[in-house]
Amino acid sequence: MFRLLIVDDEPAIVDGLQQHFQEEEWELDLCKAYSADEALEIAKRTKIDLLISDIRMPGKSGLQLVDDVLFYWPSCRVILLTGHSEFDYAYKAIQKNVDSYILKMEGIDVIHKAVSAVLGKFEEERRNLNMLKRASLKLTVAEPLLKKELFEALLIGDNAANAGRSEWYDGPSLLIDLGKPFIMFSGMVDHWQEKMTYMKKMEIYYSVQNLFAEHLPLQIKAETVIHDRSVLCWFVQPDTASTRFTEETGGTDWQALVYYLKGMLEPVQNSCRNELGVSISFVVGRGAVKGNEIGKEFDLIKAVFKQRAVFGPEMAVIDLDKSDEWFKGETRKYAAPPAVEFNKKLHALEKFLDEGNEKEAAGLTADLVSVLKNETNPNYVMGKERYYMLLLVYLSALNSMDFSDKSLHEIRIASISVFESQAEWGTIEEQLIRLCELICQMKKEQIENSEHRIVERVHRFVNENLGNDLSLARIAEVVYFNPSYLSRFYKQLTGRNLSDYINEARKNAAMDMLMHTQLKVNEIALKLGFESPSYFTSFFRKMTGSSPQEFRETAVRRGK
Known part of the structure; x- marks a missing residue:
């Protein structure tokens, strides 16, 4: 589009x-x-x-x-x-x-x-245009390890000014000034394809970095880092020589820069989908932050990504400063299990529960119980730790969902077996698989309800703003969607174009005002966002088969 x-x-x-x-x-x-x-x-x-x-x-x-x-x-x-x-x-x-x-x-x-x-x-x-090939050619100019280590340190809370002045930091010069405020935002791939290798993922991440750089004007400077092999983080400042984002008082207009970055992320998202074959969501920070605030800002961004994975749409662009309770939450932390393979399976189970994939989650649950059964006898303490880690995955899944008391009763958390030295593994497996099935069923229901709430939110915004800007970009901003994706999402869910709904809403509002008010036709036109009465008349005739005046006269005659 x-x-x-x-x-x-x-x-x-x-x-x-x-x-x-x-x-x-x-x-x-x-x-x-x-x-x-x-x-x-x-x-x-x-x-x-x-x-x-x-x-x-x-x-x-x-x-x-x-x-x-x-x-x-x-x-x-x-x-x-x-x-x-x-x-x-x-x-x-x-x-x-x-x-x-x-x-x-x-x-x-x-x-x-x-x-x-x-x-x-x-x-x-x-x-x-094959942007993937162009981006791949630039992989050799990926950021030096020294710069990556610097920004990784900032993300976990190190002082930016001290890090930048460290004696060992004598590598490549930074494009931004760490001593001055900047805007921070992050991106994450929504879903990875099954069996995608680590190297392929990193290749895509570097390509996303280069796609962003290609869209960025020269007057805006940015540094980027891939954190923890999963989160792309950008640090953005306007060029001091440019006045494009300068307020009348001479300071930086950070809000204008945030608006522009949000708009620029749309073509980046589209290129990622079209050229790289992945959808990616972004969270934009709350405005200008200083170096000492990076760690706290990043914690908020990670929490939003976690909530988005549960309730949010794909290809989201979320403004952290304006996000409502839908995206707010606290990061839940727990210790990682000692065994790499067990840890991988736990993460896979968490993913299947988040997706509501009942078949895969149940199968993996049976596999994990079998592992616990075989490994508990030689090491009871390790088995007990892993058992409760497995339960924690389920509890975390439940804690991230909004469920009723009735659902909680159906799940029967209190009846789940406490780990004993002579555990009844058959009973434990049966209980966990049942718990898995209930979580996945609730997840599917929540996803469906969430989709319908998004449509309801769009309809409510349209009906409350018939005389204002109802462009696709403006509506998408309200529901944190990529505008192009919103158009496809709405049609897929409702079977009609969003523009058709807007026209229908304006027609219905016009008919109501013509029948029940004394407003003139040109006044109704302005209330519904038509600057030209002639355009309103043409629109109304196309929608109803008669002009506004003819419709009003017919309605009056019928009323008599």
């Missing part, structure tokens, strides 16, 4: 183009703005693939807007519209590598063909 931003200070032109492209079968997420400043605010927070803009607008011109948008999204394509055929404008447009320079008098067909040509270029680039 590609995102198209339409900008003009004439609402009729913006709304007309929006209506035209909504009726096409192209997969486009449409955004609109009635000024260059409004368009720039959208571009600061959301990836733009194609910009259609008027050249002459009050305040900032279309040519200036092109410069701003291309700063944030260098690969954005541009189509400029004008009511004038001045050579000077055309020459400047050509210099900016604009795809098309169109006179408004040429009509909608010419604009349609220009957009179609741009989409064709996108598809050609998608076919020809």
